[in-house]
Amino acid sequence: MIRIENLSGGYDTRRVIQDLSFEVAKGEILGILGPNGSGKSTLMKFMSGVLTPSHGEIYLNDRNIRDFRQKELAQKVSVLPQFQGNTFDYTVRETIELGRYPFRKGFFHDWTEEDERAVTSAIEQMELARFEHVSIDSLSGGERQRVFLAQALAQTPEILLLDEPTNHLDIAHQKQLLDTVRNLSKTSGVTIIGIFHDINLASLYCDKLLLLQNGSIAHYGEPHEVINSRNIDQIYQARIITHPHPEMPKPQITLMPGIKRSEPMTLSISDFTCTDDYVLLQTAHPWKTLSSAINGAGIGWAKTFVNRCVAPNYTHANVETEMEQYLLEHHFVPTETMAMMTAISPHKAVIKQYSGTEFVVTVMVTAGIGNAMDVSKSHMQNRTAPVGTINTWVLIEGHLREEAFIEAMITSTEAKAKALQIAEVLDPVTRTIATGTPTDSLLIAGSQQGIDIPFAGPATEVGKIIGKGVYEATLEAIYTYRQKTSTL
């Protein structure tokens, strides 16, 4: 455990650190963040005993570090300094063995079993065995960084100080180094304090974060308490948005570039092409999409939209791969294409456009209802023949917030269900009114230009238009389907 109380100090007459107090528990990882020159390295120098504070105290396990002899302190605290360009002509193993220096008792120190164990374990942890007898001079910058971490690990410290540890490392080795460090803290109880410039890495790996500004603590706490757009803008003068990591409850940031939004684009029904093969829309600018499509599902960006027609008996073991292959064969770029499938003829697509005061909503629907299902009774059924799908696209010319995307999905789904009710589409098994089919797909797309659209529920202007548009287009698509000219 390390405790800092009212620490102030710096260089000669220059006070860099101003009255800092914080505590890092045993086995905890603290990340120090802050702009260039905010005092991160200086704070580290106080903790490693390189600088002596002018005011305040630092305690290691309740003992003042002023009371430690230098070698004694080095047995407890090891430091991984910033990337070191200059090295001596030592082998990797010899460099790592230097980590045992604080444990030497005299000039003729016998190399103990404990020394050997610590060095071998450090080599294994940093996966350096194949470099063991190579000169450190011949290693790349990233490989050297791993050697110096191994040296710090060989010191078997209680406190490990890391000064920008992932500098010069590729992403695989950043992950390896930080996984090792995290493992060390959680399994061996080593307390870790690291300086980070990468806010996302710090958020992922640290238990607590300390955001420094001009040598003082601006914010301190768990990553979700420290990393938000207000704090980052205030300290770094950088506009960001935060979003959750997909697998961990940790905030991640995305930098918002200072690029102005482009002029609003306008979509016209004539931009859609309906061939025997597909309904196709291609636009000059990408749209932000939220969809349950086969290609481009989830949240993404797309310039090409495909509603592909397949035979009613279409099956494939890997539909995603087959769809990607299809897109490539048709010269569409899969990474900027949203693609769905239907057995309905693309010529039966209903495409409608509706204008609000400052935006336009375009709706495309193909409706195959042979496999319609009442969602409230689906638990009573076990269907195997999924032919028949309602595919819906809703393209909104405006800048949609995340809430608006989700509300637009709800509004569209409710409007579709209402159309099925009015058209008296029945679930063929239960003979009750159907609410959709088991394979329906929905796309909500925002041009992300023009006016801000924060919400899209049925009481908002855009929600009213989506409700009317999806309802009317779905109803018309159902009637078209029933005209017996469809492929189903």
Ligand SMILES: Nc1ncnc2c1ncn2[C@@H]1O[C@H](COP(=O)(O)OP(=O)(O)OP(=O)(O)O)[C@@H](O)[C@H]1O
């Ligand atoms: N040896 C030194 N002598 C005098 N001033 C120094 C010395 N080292 C750093 N400083 C000054 O102390 C202030 C804090 O520097 P420090 O290196 O602690 O910042 P930092 O937050 O680690 O910055 P960076 O992100 O750029 O590495 C800076 O204004 C710097 O110029």
